[in-house]
Amino acid sequence: MRFSFDITDDLHFEEGKFLMIAGPCAVEDLDQIISTARYMKKLGIPVLRGGAFKPRTSPDSFQGLGQNGLELLRQAKEETGLAIVTELLDPSDLNELIAVSDIIQIGSRNSQNFPMLRKVGKTGKPVLFKRGFGNTIDEFLNAAKYITREGNNKVILVERGIRTFEPSTRFTLDISAVPVIQERIDLPVIVDPSHPAGIARYVAPLSRAAVAVGSDGLMIEVHPDPPRAKSDSQQQLDFNQFSALKEEVDSLLPVCGRRYV
Ligand code: PEP
Ligand code: MN
DSSP: OOEEEEEEEHHHHHHHHEEEEEOOBBBHHHHHHHHHHHHHHHHHEEEEEBBOOOOSTEEEEEEETHHHHHHHHHHHHHHHHEEEEEEEEEEHHHHHHHOOOOEEEEGGGGTOOOHHHHHHHHHHHHHEEOOOOOOOOHHHHHHOOOOHHTTTOEEEEEEOOOOOSOOSSSSOTTTTTHHHHHHHHHOEEEEEOOHHHOOOGGHHHHHHHHHHTTTEEEEBBOOOSSOSSSSSSSBBBOOOHHHHHHHHHHHHHTTTOOOOO
């Protein structure tokens, strides 16, 4: 078996299983995160995402609610029992973050922050590790070893698109990365179709491709009212769009030999 580990006491992830993670780009307010959490629970999605600390390209953009965002995630978790994943941007927030978050997300921009990778490795907590958008697969897997070398094998790799010469989408989803990585390392690899798409209408076709290519899961950005989102508003799905996509994934999974976690 390529991998088998517990994400939480109630959530086991192993080869053959398909992990769905969904939620907003950023936590914005209580109503936004709680309504999303309730919707995900209704659909049977096990993990809620939402950034409290946002790695924005411009310092003028919304940076996330920080500690308050963590508190809102804590409330969403308390009410729904969903597992939480949120990004660690600054290692000094690690303890506060793992008090709430079941999975530590390392974003594309920190994917070669080796001291930080060692530090999250030492926690033993599951890590959602995103590929740097300028990194080759080899560089990505070497970086992942900084986490696993600390004795932490609970690493979920995320293909989230790379920079190419093609400007029609925000990044180019490297769909080949899925089978290549699965051949080279015994860790799960899931696809984030939202950030490479950059545009909501491309998220479903990229998701179908991910399932078909053998991805071990998907992470999708969903917001109750995408046009009003404070970050990544163009690419987030509303609840109806997400629910339609989930139905497509429901019907594709058995064909691709997988079952939901
Ligand atoms: C995210 O998933 O919240 C995010 C910022 O993505 P990435 O690090 O892949 O850009
Ligand atoms: Mn985003």
